[in-house]
Amino acid sequence: MVKRGIALLILLVVAGILKAEVRSWVVSNPVVAGETFQFTVEAENAETGAQPNLSVLRGFEVVSRSVQNSTTIVNTQVTHAVRWIFTLVPHAAGEFTIPAIPVGSEQTQPFVLKVVSPGSQPSGAPSPVELETQLSRESVYPGEELRYTVRIIRSVEAENESLSPVEQFNAQVERSEPQTQIEMVAGRKAKVTTLHYLIYPQQSGTLKLPSLRYQGEVQVGRSRDPFQNLRMFNRNTKRIYRQTPERTVTVKSLPAGQSGWWLPARQVQLARVWKPNPPQFRVGEPTTVELVIHAEGVLPSQLPALELVVPAGIRAYPDTPTSMKTLVKSGFRSEWKQSWALIPVRAGRFVLPELRLRWWDTQHERFREAVLPEQVYEAIPSAASQAQATRMDLTSAPASRLPTPVASPFWKWLAFASFGLWGLTLGWWGWSKRRKESPEEPETEASTANLRKASRKLLSACKANDDTKTRSILLEWERLRHPQEYLQNLEDVVRLDPVLQKPVDELLQVRYGTSPQAWEGASLRSAIEQLAKVPNPTNVKPPKPMLEPLVPS
The missing domain is CATH 2.60.40 (Immunoglobulin-like)
Incomplete structure (x- = not known):
């Protein structure tokens, strides 16, 4: 009889443990869109490992979750409870049905939750x-x-x-x-x-x-107490x-008639900036021109690269283009610019042609053109060339004609006699000169030694990639090679030896470009070695004249 009572008690306890119940609720209803609230799911005597499945919940975001466990025994009734507390946030106002949330084999009862817009709470308080x-x-x-x-x-x-x-x-x-x-x-x-x-x-x-x-x-x-609100606890x-x-x-699609570079902007302007301003062009001397694009409503990556059309008689050495952007009240204002060093190689008139840039006006929805007008300039000779021309004019100027007094007959006969004696002397000298074999003029050893010394210095500077020293020695070396020529700058050097054109351009690009860059002297060194194989023009003897000079040197 006692055993039957114990067995019945055990059955009652087990039955109490196995009885499961699941429910859910919120603290307040309605809730405010965009503000968090707590949604609680509680299961009593649920299956081991059971978890709420919130995948059926629509319109709410789960921000966080926590779990609480408890066990109670009342009059032999054992209750094991698990409470899941979810922090949710609704993103829109309206009425939402919180569906039945499965927990193992059980599920909660659905209910309706009202979500109101911020600031529309019954209290009338503004949204924070x-x-x-x-x-x-x-x-x-x-x-x-x-x-x-x-x-x-x-x-x-x-x-x-x-x-x-x-x-x-x-x-x-x-x-x-x-x-x-x-x-x-x-x-x-x-x-x-x-x-x-x-x-x-x-x-x-x-x-x-x-x-x-x-x-x-x-x-x-x-709290209404302002001091309490200042406390950090x-x-x-x-x-x-x-x-x-x-x-x-x-x-939208691109407008009809669009071809080439697409540039949608609120405003576009072009500019030429000269340094010095106004520009002064002199043969062999650099003048810097900068092309600039100012545009509003675009990024620098949307701006095209302008090309400078270089007229004949001008050598151009471009610098690296730069761009920048500035945020103003209406949007971005962007700028692109690139500079060139322009060096005239001859005096005279030259023209920088007109430059146009087509763009789309986003405010008036029409194509426009930004224009830089054609500009005409005059390149004057170098200062040294002008001085040389002045000296040549002075030496070639005709002597002033002075009144010649009338000679007396005695002096006429004396002059005739002198000319006769001079003619006999000249004939005798020519006859004796033809009988002798004239020796060849020896090569000037001093000029050859100087040229060899300059060649060694020039090749050494190229090997060291020293652009400053190379420019100076190269001009000295060419003057020794061509003593009969007047060489003022490297442009004259290229005119006499075209094989130096490309390496000299590279050398001048480093000289006149504002962006720092290293110069490599290998190409110039190769060109100099190539020229060294050609006979020195200073050692080439002029052809022997067919007639002897009237006056011996």
Whole structure:
């Protein structure tokens, strides 16, 4: 009889343990969109390892979860309870059905949860954080600047804030620095942070701007005692979430008549900048010209590279192009520029032709052209050439004609006699000279030694990649090779020895370019060694005249 009683007691205990019950609830109903609330699921005597399946829950984001376990025994009734506490956030207002949540083989009862918009609570209190968005245009062309503005409005202090980025795979996105200031919003002071996203679509079609998600922590349950609010302990905060609506932008096809470089902008201007200004062109001396593009509503990567058409008689040495961008109130303002060192090789008139750049005016939706007009300049001879020309004019000027006195007959006869004797002497000298074999004129050893010495110095400078020393020695070396020529600069060197054209251009590019770059002297060294195999023009004897000179040297 006793054994039967014990067995019955054990059955009752086991039956109490196996009895399962699952339920769910929220702390408050309604809840506010974008603000967290707690959703609790509790299971008593559930199957071992059973977990709530929240995949059936739509319209809510699970922010965090925690688990609590408890076991109670009342009058031999053993209850093992597991409580799952989920922190959820709704992203939209409306009525939502919390469905039956499965927990093992059991499930909760569904119920309706109302979600209200921020600021529409029955208490009438303003939302602590609001988001506003604005688009500059609903439709744009590929590459056109689209301005997307986001404003974060806070009526309370917030901390630990973050905002998801604007990510696009078919558009380039640039974000400005956030600007925060105090503004009056709906009659209340609010802290407003403004961010500008500048978006440049890359292809035609539909551009979708995804929702931006904001999250932050605000203090709740603030005391009316201002001193208590300053204390750093016992702070009660809650995490809130906000989300902007998804936006759609139409990206139109390129307009009819588009060909070549596509440049959509609000404004485009071209400029020539001279250094010095106004330019002064002199043969052999550099003058710098800079071509500049100023454009609004585009990025530097959208600007084309301008080409300088170099007229005949001018050598151009380009510098590395540069670009930059500046954020202004209306968007980005970009600039592209490149400079060239222009060196005239001969005096005379030359023309820089007109330069045009076609672009699309995004404000008036029409093609326009930015124009640099044609410019005419005069290159004057070098100062040394002018001085040499002056000396030649002075030496070749005819002697002044002076009145010649009338000679007396005696002096006439004396002159005739003198000419006769001079003629006899000249004839005798010519006869004796033909009888002798005239020796060849020896090569000037001093000039040859100087040329060899200059060659060694020049090759050594090229091997050391010393552009400054090479320029100086190269001119000295060529003057020794061509003593009969007047060589003022390296342009004259190239004129006499065209094989040096390319290596000299490389040498001058390093000299006149503003961007630092190393010079390699291998190509110039090779050209010099090639010229060294050619006989020195200073050692080539002039052809022997057929007639002897009238006056012996």
